[in-house]
Amino acid sequence: MRGTTIKLGLRSRLVIGGRYPRLNKHTSYFHLHLFPPPPWSAGQPQANIYLGRRAGRLASIIVSHYSSSRARHCGMTRSTGPEGLEPMPLVIVQGFLGNTGRWLWGDFERHLNRDLKSTPRRTIFVSVGPVSSLHDRACELYYSLLGGTVDYGEEHSTTHKHARYGRNIGLGQYPEWSPSRPLHFLGHSIGGPTIIKLQSLIKQGHFGPSAHPKMIVSVNAVSAPFRGTQAVYILGERPDAAPAVNPLSVGALVGKGVHILSFLSPLLPRVFDLHGDCRSLTYRDISVLSLLKQLWKSDWAESRDATPFDVTFQAADERELMGEGDVEPETFYQSHVARMTQRSRSDQFGAHTPSLRHIMSPFLYILSRLLCTFDYSNLQPPPSFLTQRAPARSVPDGDSIMGDEYWANDGVVPIFSQWHPLPCGRTRCRHFGPVAPELVEYTDNDYHRDRVTPRPGIWCVNWQEEDANHMSLLPLWTGTSRQRRFWEQLGRWLLAVDKAFVH
Ligand SMILES: [Zn+2]
Numbered sequence: 125m126r127g128t129t130i131k132l133g134l135r136s137r138l139v140i141g142g143r144y145p146r147l148n149k150h151t152s153y154f155h156l157h158l159f160p161p162p163p164w165s166a167g168q169p170q171a172n173i174y175l176g177r178r179a180g181r182l183a184s185i186i187v188s189h190y191s192s193s194r195a196r197h198c199g200m201t202r203s204t205g206p207e208g209l210e211p212m213p214l215v216i217v218q219g220f221l222g223n224t225g226r227w228l229w230g231d232f233e234r235h236l237n238r239d240l241k242s243t244p245r246r247t248i249f250v251s252v253g254p255v256s257s258l259h260d261r262a263c264e265l266y267y268s269l270l271g272g273t274v275d276y277g278e279e280h281s282t283t284h285k286h287a288r289y290g291r292n293i294g295l296g297q298y299p300e301w302s303p304s305r306p307l308h309f310l311g312h313s314i315g316g317p318t319i320i321k322l323q324s325l326i327k328q329g330h331f332g333p334s335a336h337p338k339m340i341v342s343v344n345a346v347s348a349p350f351r352g353t354q355a356v357y358i359l360g361e362r363p364d365a366a367p368a369v370n371p372l373s374v375g376a377l378v379g380k381g382v383h384i385l386s387f388l389s390p391l392l393p394r395v396f397d398l399h400g401d402c403r404s405l406t407y408r409d410i411s412v413l414s415l416l417k418q419l420w421k422s423d424w425a426e427s428r429d430a431t432p433f434d435v436t437f438q439a440a441d442e443r444e445l446m447g448e449g450d451v452e453p454e455t456f457y458q459s460h461v462a463r464m465t466q467r468s469r470s471d472q473f474g475a476h477t478p479s480l481r482h483i484m485s486p487f488l489y490i491l492s493r494l495l496c497t498f499d500y501s502n503l504q505p506p507p508s509f510l511t512q513r514a515p516a517r518s519v520p521d522g523d524s525i526m527g528d529e530y531w532a533n534d535g536v537v538p539i540f541s542q543w544h545p546l547p548c549g550r551t552r553c554r555h556f557g558p559v560a561p562e563l564v565e566y567t568d569n570d571y572h573r574d575r576v577t578p579r580p581g582i583w584c585v586n587w588q589e590e591d592a593n594h595m596s597l598l599p600l601w602t603g604t605s606r607q608r609r610f611w612e613q614l615g616r617w618l619l620a621v622d623k624a625f626v627h
């Protein structure tokens with residue numbers, strides 16, 4: 125199934141396709157997007173029109189004619205992807221509890237498209253489970269783009285005791301997605317590992333032989349917990365018995381809120397959509413007594429198939445042992461690292477404290493302080509970075525301590541985890557800027573050359589955002605010079621990748 129995108133104007137776009145197999149082999153479809161979409165649409169198409177074979181063919185001819193004559197009059201072009209004139213679209217994958225879409229992300233497109241005024245890059249917000257596991261989110265991401273019924277896989281659904289099939293998306297947001305029509309991806313926070321999981325599932329053949337890892341032309345991550353974060357233990361996950369959650373903790377409270385929202389979800393607006401379809405948790409599926417049982421001990425929040433467990437060091441180690449996170453030779457990778465802490469003047473051995481200016485974000489400030497003083501030795505099983513590598517530094521009394529990268533953080537994620545999946549020695553990476561002094565091998569000139577001519581199959585870990593917290597770049601748009609610069613640089617880099625892909 126392939127669709128053709130036709131731009132009708134700056135604010136609308138029509139996707140036309142034929143023989144949509146998941147609906148009916150004789151069904152044609154029209155799929156209308158408005159740009160920017162209304163806030164209630166959460167990135168979904170604003171209209172889906174399905175037609176029979178003959179009516180669909182006739183309507184396609186009329187719209188194609190309308191579009192081409194309009195293109196001639198307005199100087200617009202038919203979208204043909206990387207081989208043509210329109211830049212490859214950017215898919216945005218939001219983080220934990222993030223399902224807001226454009227109304228929170230704001231006016232970033234003006235800066236993203238600073239160098240692309242005549243043909244702006246299309247951005248696609250996808251709605252995936254805001255508290256779901258990486259596996260479930262990746263499956264929902266795939267079908268959100270291509271359309272059809274979400275299939276979590278037989279083995280996964282049996283292991284984790286939920287239905288194999290989720291919701292029927294209908295028509296996806298980019299039905300033409302394929303190795304020759306790839307997409308850029310940007311993930312904030314857990315959106316980053318979600319994209320890596322998607323690429324890994326594609327590689328494993330989870331979505332069938334037509335899917336190929338090079339359908340993801342670039343991965344762009346901001347403050348992503350690729351290798352886990354100690355924040356999840358501070359918020360309630362048991363350090364010695366994950367995925368169990370301490371009953372009197374923030375995490376337990378969030379888990380209860382998730383169940384109450386899921387129970388009421390048929391009555392709630394889409395922004396509260398928790399994608400719990402495959403778990404049958406609404407008042408239509410379960411009794412109040414069953415809800416109370418879930419509030420006492422959650423089968424979802426306290427399972428290995430939910431976001432909290434997936435951001436533990438244990439889960440990250442398990443993924444890495446399976447080879448997840450290996451770079452694909454044809455994909456371009458970059459990460460953006462944020463840090464809101466500084467090394468304490470009184471402690472020369474790596475202790476960090478958050479900068480006082482972040483006290484205006486009290487939750488992040490307090491969490492950051494706790495991340496800085498976290499006791500890694502309580503973790504069971506011990507994380508691989510404690511057992512498999514030599515400690516970064518030694519102190520005079522013979523003890524050893526870990527490097528700054530395990531303490532410096534953005535209020536949610538330590539910086540070593542924001543770099544990329546896998547340890548530096550087990551992947552291909554280039555670090556720029558003062559990320560960790562022993563890793564900086566590259567100069568200003570190298571950095572600028574990489575920006576102009578990006579290289580595939582290697583992580584480009586960008587200059588660290590100093591004095592920046594987990595929310596400074598994304599998702600809340602406040603129009604700061606840091607945010608404007610980020611989007612402009614991202615726009616330029618994506619354009620350079622577009623060119624590298626074509627050549
Ligand atoms: Zn699942």
Ligand SMILES: [Zn+2]
Pocket residue numbers: 543544547548552553554555585
């Ligand atoms: Zn590295």
